[in-house]
Amino acid sequence: MKIKLNDKVLLLSKDESYVVSVSKKIFNGRSGMINLSRLIGKNYGSKIKTHLGKEFVIVKPSVLDLFEKCLTRTAQVILPKDASLILGYTGISSDSLVVDIGTGSAYLAIFLANYLSKGKVITYEKDKRFIKIAGENIKLSGLKNIQMKQKDVSGGISERNVDLITLDLQHPEKLIKHAYKSLKTGGWLVVYSPTIEEVIKVTKEIRKRGFSEVKTIENIVREWQTERTTRPKSMGLMHTGWLTFARKLE
Numbered sequence: 001m002k003i004k005l006n007d008k009v010l011l012l013s014k015d016e017s018y019v020v021s022v023s024k025k026i027f028n029g030r031s032g033m034i035n036l037s038r039l040i041g042k043n044y045g046s047k048i049k050t051h052l053g054k055e056f057v058i059v060k061p062s063v064l065d066l067f068e069k070c071l072t073r074t075a076q077v078i079l080p081k082d083a084s085l086i087l088g089y090t091g092i093s094s095d096s097l098v099v100d101i102g103t104g105s106a107y108l109a110i111f112l113a114n115y116l117s118k119g120k121v122i123t124y125e126k127d128k129r130f131i132k133i134a135g136e137n138i139k140l141s142g143l144k145n146i147q148m149k150q151k152d153v154s155g156g157i158s159e160r161n162v163d164l165i166t167l168d169l170q171h172p173e174k175l176i177k178h179a180y181k182s183l184k185t186g187g188w189l190v191v192y193s194p195t196i197e198e199v200i201k202v203t204k205e206i207r208k209r210g211f212s213e214v215k216t217i218e219n220i221v222r223e224w225q226t227e228r229t230t231r232p233k234s235m236g237l238m239h240t241g242w243l244t245f246a247r248k249l250e
C-alpha cells in the first residue's frame with residue numbers, strides 16, 4: 001500500500017515514535033528532520049532516515065497510536081485498558097448498534113467503532129465545546145461509522161433495539177431507565193464509574209429494573225520493566241474506574 005499526501009503515518013524506531021501528517025511537509029523530531037514529501041509513493045513498511053541518519057520504519061497508525069500521539073483530550077477519557085474489557089465482557093459482534101453517552105473527547109466512541117466493521121456507534125453529547133473537539137478527533141480517526149448527536153439525554157434516548165449502551169458521565173443512575181427502554185433483550189449496559197459511591201447508586205438502580213448478569217469489575221494493570229533488572233515499574237496509572245455490566249432481561 002502506497003503512502004499518499006493526505007495520510008497520517010507512524011514513524012517507528014526502537015526508541016522513538018511519532019504520528020505525522022504527510023501534508024505537513026517537514027517533520028522535526030528529537031533525532032533530526034525529514035522532508036515528508038519524500039514519503040509520497042513509498043510503500044508502508046519501507047524505511048526513511050532523518051538528516052542526522054536516524055532510521056524510522058513507516059507504518060500505518062492504529063487507532064491506539066492516534067489516542068497516544070494525536071487526539072485531543074478534554075474531559076477524563078476511558079482508556080484502552082478499560083475500553084477493551086467492554087468488548088471482552090459483552091462479546092458484542094462487528095455488526096452491533098452501540099449508543100455511547102456522553103461523548104467527551106470521543107475516545108470510547110472511537111475505540112468501539114474501530115471494531116464494528118458492519119455496525120455503528122451513536123454518541124450523545126450535550127456540551128457544544130466537547131462536540132467540536134470530539135468531532136475533530138472522530139475526523140482524525142478516519143472512521144465513518146460514528147454518528148454524534150448534540151443532545152441532553154436526560155429526556156431519553158431515541159434509539160431502540162440497541163446491542164450495547166455505555167454511560168460515562170455524572171449521575172449515570174438517572175439514565176438507567178432510559179437505557180433499559182432502548183436496549184434489545186439480551187443487550188448490554190456498561191457504566192463507567194470513577195468512585196465507589198457512584199457504583200453503589202448505579203447497581204441499586206440497575207437491580208430495581210430487572211437486569212441480569214450484573215457485575216462490577218476493576219482492571220488493575222501493572223507494567224513491568226524488563227531491561228537490566230526485571231521488576232514492576234515503580235510509576236504507573238494506579239486507578240481509573242470501575243465498570244458495571246448488566247444485561248437486559250426482556
Ligand SMILES: C[S@@+](CC[C@H](N)C(=O)[O-])C[C@H]1O[C@@H](n2cnc3c(N)ncnc32)[C@H](O)[C@@H]1O
Binds near residue numbers: 075
Ligand atoms: C467523562 S466525559 C466522557 C468521556 C468519553 N467516554 C471519552 O472516552 O472520551 C462525560 C461527557 O458527558 C457529557 N454529558 C454529561 N451529561 C450529559 C447528558 N445529560 N447528556 C449528554 N451528554 C452529557 C459531558 O458534557 C461530558 O463531555
